[in-house]
Amino acid sequence: MNLKKQDFVVRFAGEGGQGVVTSAEGLAQAMAQSGYHVQTFSTFPSQIRGGPTWTQTRVATSKVHSSGDSLDVLVAFNEYAYENHKDEVSADGVIVYNSGEFSIEDSDQALGMDFDDLAKQTGNNRAANFVVMGALAQLVGLPINILEEFNKQRYTRGRDSDQQIIDSNNMALSLGSKEASQSGFVLGELEDPVKDSSDQILVNGNIAVCLGATAAGLDTFIGYPISPATPILVWMEQNLVGPGKFVYQSSSEIESITSILGAGYAGNKAMTSTAGP
Structure with a gap:
């Protein structure tokens, strides 16, 4: 019998302005919207832009009381982030890294993706965070439509450019999912959420x-x-x-x-x- 995962911890790490916090919060909002319990934890320097930054998101089918211990996934946006956080990845975890920024050799835990190049393929250079979320969805067997629905709700704002942004983000999700699928990495399927009768909200x-x-x-x-x-x-x-x-x-x-x-x-x-x- 294949037991499904009830808990999933991912850390996004990089430089301020690279989309580290946006990726983590986007994943958290999407999962909360679909009925999962989530908690995020962020740390970044007290400055306008730049500096080492990391944000952790924990997703579970039951109430979350801490940010979690060892990581199922580390998303490293640059080499500094990789070097400083790699030791916290669990033995059966995965490191998803931005191969457009740096390379990792001799590791059976690493999945390299050029976040920025894949985003450019969508026509939206700012879609890198959706590339990453698409890859994460593939790693834990999360239906991509959960993220697509979140994308639709978040970017339907009554503007002329809304549909173009939604389409490019959906394409980014597909590209990220495809990259992860081709890698052969699997963390195990995440169990379906037990939805509450009322809408869940996520506040920091x-x-x-x-x-x-x-x-x-x-x-x-x-x-x-x-x-x-x-x-x-x-x-x-x-x-x-x-x-x-x-x-x-x-x-x-x-x-x-x-x-x-x-x-x-x-x-x-x-x-x-x-x-x-």
């Missing part, structure tokens, strides 16, 4: 903080934009609106702190957010 920690703060009656937010805390400021600017609400982008963390102290003395529920390198 920043958004959860925002929802909790507003539910507690927050009325004043002062923030300085710095990754990875910037989304909190952006969310507040978009949602903490109306009479008695105030959001302001400060020029420094010190200004933020002194401002919320003043707001507190004035009787307001005030908050800030920041991040350090």
